[in-house]
Amino acid sequence: MKYFRYDLFIAQNTDNLPEEERQEVDRQWQHNREAYSAILKTLSSRLPVDVYAHFNSWGFHDYRLTKMDIEHRSLHDMSVHFTLSSDIDNEENEELWCLCFDKVSYIQYQHLNYDNDQCVMHPEIDDWLYEEIMPVNESMLSFEVLFSSGGNVVLHFPDQSVSIKRVK
Template sequence: MVKYYTFELWGDQSPEAEKQWLRNDKAYYERVKFLKKRISDEAYKILVEKGFHDYTLNELKVIQEGYDFRKWKIKVEMVVTNEIEIWKIKVENVKKIFINHNGTSDDTGFDDWGYEELLDVDESTLSFEILFASGSTILLHFPNNNIFVKQIK
């Protein structure tokens, strides 16, 4: 589950929470910089340096591909937009998928994209987790160099 940009901390406006947010932000960037060689330069620039805060998740696809049951691979594709830009995020060879959707009665879906964390699970596996304004999360584990980001518009 999200380690640095938690839903509880995001919603807390107290001075203590603000200080903790800044400490967490600094700690996250200290950790994520070591992952730069484990994804493409383009993916790093977009996911870590730019981010998708306040974007909307328009599309989420989980795709199983393969020619027989022993060779199936899972990939996840997401399309996000801020009404000016449209981006496609593709994660291949997914080892773990966890979607925690806190559906509410106001039908906001996942709501706005809040924060994302790219972390290491072990030497060969990365984790990408998204926290939405609703408190919902999407967590993906995948091998190094298997996340791709492309601007569509």
């Protein structure tokens, strides 16, 4: 992640950070948010209208990843589906969404929290924190998501090859 970095997230959520460092982290976070917002605006025509609108607001911040499916047809043609829940503990009020990427040509998973005593992508700590949609070139986009567990997924997909659907 270029803008919503895991190290800044950790620093922002550290209780004993000296005030001067906390202010610097907050300044950096605000600067990065503004810089990313400017880039996202340039991608509005490269994303479906509903996808752009969803991620131009709050996205899936604090949703829980309940499932990630990968359909593999070839090295340059995969589909990746994220199923996300707003509240898995309260089924009555739960919103369930599916975020689907088609024609994925690149996928990378890494974890950024080597000190985590739970496995990465652990069901109780894999809240969706931030995502970035960035241009790779004039016809390919990158989608990167950071989870609170330290898990990080990066995908590359062609323009317009993403959809979002509320399941429940």
